[in-house]
Amino acid sequence: MKIxxxxxxxxxxxxxxxxxxxxxxxSVEAAVAAVRPLVxxxxxxxxxxxxxxxxxxxxxxxxxEHPDLxxxxxxxxxxxxxxxxxxxxxxxxxxxxxxxxxVTIQTGPSGKRxxxxxxxxxxxxxxxxxxxxxxxxxLARNIVMASTEGGMxxxxxxxxxxxxxxxxxxxxxxxxxxxxANGLGWGLGLEGPAHxxxxxxxxxxxxxxxxxxxxxxxINPLVVTKEATVIALDGKMxxxxxxxxxxxxxxxxxxxxxxxxxxxxxxxxxLSYIKLNGTIGCMVNGAxxxxxTMDIIKHFGGEPANFLDVGGGANAEQVAAAIxxxxxxxxxxxxxxxxxxxxxxxxxxxxxxxxxVKEVGLPVPMVVRLEGTNVELGKQMLDxxxxxxxxxxxxxxxxxxxxxxxx
Ligand code: GDP
Ligand code: MN
Numbered sequence: 001m002k003i004x005x006x007x008x009x010x011x012x013x014x015x016x017x018x019x020x021x022x023x024x025x026x027s028v029e030a031a032v033a034a035v036r037p038l039v040x041x042x043x044x045x046x047x048x049x050x051x052x053x054x055x056x057x058x059x060x061x062x063x064x065e066h067p068d069l070x071x072x073x074x075x076x077x078x079x080x081x082x083x084x085x086x087x088x089x090x091x092x093x094x095x096x097x098x099x100x101x102x103v104t105i106q107t108g109p110s111g112k113r114x115x116x117x118x119x120x121x122x123x124x125x126x127x128x129x130x131x132x133x134x135x136x137x138x139l140a141r142n143i144v145m146a147s148t149e150g151g152m153x154x155x156x157x158x159x160x161x162x163x164x165x166x167x168x169x170x171x172x173x174x175x176x177x178x179x180x181a182n183g184l185g186w187g188l189g190l191e192g193p194a195h196x197x198x199x200x201x202x203x204x205x206x207x208x209x210x211x212x213x214x215x216x217x218x219i220n221p222l223v224v225t226k227e228a229t230v231i232a233l234d235g236k237m238x239x240x241x242x243x244x245x246x247x248x249x250x251x252x253x254x255x256x257x258x259x260x261x262x263x264x265x266x267x268x269x270x271l272s273y274i275k276l277n278g279t280i281g282c283m284v285n286g287a288x289x290x291x292x293t294m295d296i297i298k299h300f301g302g303e304p305a306n307f308l309d310v311g312g313g314a315n316a317e318q319v320a321a322a323i324x325x326x327x328x329x330x331x332x333x334x335x336x337x338x339x340x341x342x343x344x345x346x347x348x349x350x351x352x353x354x355x356x357v358k359e360v361g362l363p364v365p366m367v368v369r370l371e372g373t374n375v376e377l378g379k380q381m382l383d384x385x386x387x388x389x390x391x392x393x394x395x396x397x398x399x400x401x402x403x404x405x406x407x
Contacts, residue, residue, distance in 0.1 A: 008235035022120035045078035046122025061104030128221035213243035278303025281326035319352020346378030
């Protein structure tokens with residue numbers, strides 16, 4: 001699960017990590033009202049208005065409705081005009097940003113609607129660094145990545161100048177050791193008070209990552225200010241879904257408007273669904289069978305449109321939801337249902353398919369392969385349903401048939 005920048009910063013602040021002062025706003029009035037207290041508390045006449053969407057690249061992104069407007073805007077009007085000028089500029093920005101669609105390299109061409117803004121104090125930037133804590137599944141540990149090339153596209157840095165990325169492994173038993181934190185700080189060219197602050201920053205951040213079960217914390221840029229303090233100017237945070245039950249407060253930060261509606265419906269009905277880019281929708285029970293179904297589709301020259309596991313004990317409603325989710329994907333040209341009825345009975349699956357198809361229709365060909373408990377009854381129900389389905393006796397035949405039908 002991902003959260004917004006403002007939420008990530010709230011969590012960081014609660015763990016004692018320095019972040020700029022800021023206030024989230026969902027209306028123009030709220031954005032304007034945030035200005036005066038921020039300017040007074042920070043003593044900095046500059047504020048920044050930032051779009052809150054679950055995607056990066058906002059600083060360089062532009063709005064569909066306002067091609068000249070960026071996703072992150074530094075407001076300097078207050079340097080000359082005082083706080084009233086800042087308020088007027090923020091009003092104008094908020095008016096145009098809220099409800100508009102921001103397109104960045106990470107949103108794809110359709111962009112994302114901006115429903116919230118974060119109004120933040122300005123920071124006097126001396127250097128922009130990159131810092132991330134990410135879960136390395138191969139090592140089964142968090143690793144810290146740091147670079148002097150902050151504020152830039154880190155994938156590009158990794159590709160073109162990989163030596164500019166420093167790494168350290170976090171031992172889960174002891175956390176990031178002081179010598180490791182020192183080494184990262186020196187590698188970033190930090191000295192004196194900024195080095196000391198960085199060491200505390202990165203140690204606190206890695207401890208927080210472990211405590212909150214994050215799979216990613218990315219701070220780009222991590223800023224060294226002209227006052228030689230170290231502060232998180234941006235914050236991206238993702239969590240291991242399997243550990244969310246341990247963090248109900250974080251689970252509550254979920255913003256459903258940012259999530260793929262199909263994945264959301266799948267989650268609510270208890271299905272494991274992951275959208276892919278192919279054309280053959282798959283409905284399978286069991287993760288292992290789902291994997292091998294995807295393999296065999298590829299083997300015969302097709303591309304799966306999704307991974308979908310209806311689980312070992314799915315009911316007819318879940319099967320119907322699965323059909324709804326698969327057919328909602330405009331890329332889907334055919335559906336392959338591949339079920340081994342062990343715990344799950346084939347007649348239950350058949351009933352689900354019949355009611356699902358009656359509900360949403362069947363705009364594309366469907367191949368059904370059933371095997372296992374009550375298979376004869378299941379097949380009979382499908383035959384008598386009058387639905388336009390193709391049946392297959394085994395997995396190989398089913399995969400071949402669906403690939404042919406979607407050609
Ligand atoms: P992203 O583009 O989605 O990663 O958004 P960021 O939060 O990283 O903001 C983009 C850029 O805006 C940063 O790299 C900074 O250069 C700039 N920026 C953000 N806040 C401030 C600020 O307080 N002062 C100044 N001068 N620039 C800022
Ligand atoms: Mn950033």
